[in-house]
Structure formats: C-alpha cells, structure tokens
Amino acid sequence: MSMLTPPGMGGKYRITGNAYPRMRRPRRRRRIVLAVVAAVAALGLGGWGTLQLIDVFTGGGKKITAKAGQAACKPRAAASTAPLPPKPAQITVNVYNATPRGGLAKATADELRKRGFTIGKVGNAPVEYDKKVPGTAILLGAAAANEGPFRVLATQLAGTQLRTDARRTADVDLILGTAFKSLTAKPASDKALATLATPPKPATTC
Incomplete structure (x- = not known):
C-alpha cells in the first residue's frame, strides 16, 4: 500500500506511486477577472467615441465668429425690382357716373382732387356703361x-x-357703379398708398 493511500481504503480508491497529485486553481476567478477587464475597456472606448462625436458636431470646440467690422449677413440685390408707382398728382382721372344717383361723379372727383389727384372730365358715363356697372x-x-x-x-x-x-393717352377713367358708396377712408388709403410707394428691402444672405 502506498503512503498516499488513507488507512482503510483500497481497491479502486488506492493511490499508487510516489508523486503527489497536481492541484489546479479554479478557472472561475480567471473568468471574472477577464470579464471585468473587458467591461472597463468597453467603457473606455465608448467614452472616447462619445467625445469624438461631440467634437464633430461642435466644430472641435472652436467658435466661429464674424470678423470685426464685417457683417454676418450681406444684403443681396433683388433679381428684379418693380418701378415705383406714380404720385397721385401725376395721374389724370376722368370720373363718370353710371348710376341713377345725381351728383355722384362731381362729389367723388372733388374728394379725389383733395387727395392730390389731377381731375380731367366729370359727368355721366358713356352709353355702353351707363346703368350697366353693377359692381363698385x-x-x-x-x-x-x-x-x-x-x-x-x-x-x-x-x-x-x-x-x-x-x-x-395716360389718363384713366373711373366709372362709378351701382354698388359704389364712397371712397376708402383717407387714413386707410394714405397708409395703403405709403406702402405701395415704399421700395422692397433687398434680401440677405448669410
């Protein structure tokens, strides 16, 4: 019986030979260590990638500013600009009454004259329009x-x-119809006229 065999044991449990059996360390601890190292490496790579993305979208931390004395946006000339309309004094208006109401053409012509228009002929509408204008x-x-x-x-x-x-000729006929009541209130017409006479602002490019 070998010295390695415990007392009272034999048969298949008998240990023969003079060398001690090799004892191996459990592999479970090694696997845990490797898993921890891999997790730390993954977190490090993820953080580095996040910083790279932030740099890409923020321009690497550099701020873009306009140079001193240089505007950020430059005006761009319009492709085509409509000519400014003429002033009321440059327009000759012939006022005609196509309604049964008497004196309508004269009253309207007098008001237009007060607003700066040049008045031409005033009277009843021609036959082709007399009592045939249902609108304003x-x-x-x-x-x-x-x-x-x-x-x-x-x-x-x-x-x-x-x-x-x-x-x-450059004169214009104003033929008053059945639905006409009065001219637009002067404050409103003055505002519309001022807007019409204001040139459009050029577009800007940045």
Missing part, C-alpha cells in the same frame, strides 16, 4: 395703366374692375 367701379385706361395708375387708384376704393382700351 371700373378703372379703364391704356395697357400701360396696369403698371402704375391702376395700382394707385385701387388704394382709394376697393372692389374695382380693371379694363384696358386702345387709347394712347
């Missing part, structure tokens, strides 16, 4: 009137119809 009024003039006189007169009364004819 008709503005009648040459095709060029669309670019200026019509826009200016439209600030003085709402709901007008715009029509052109073959005339070569």
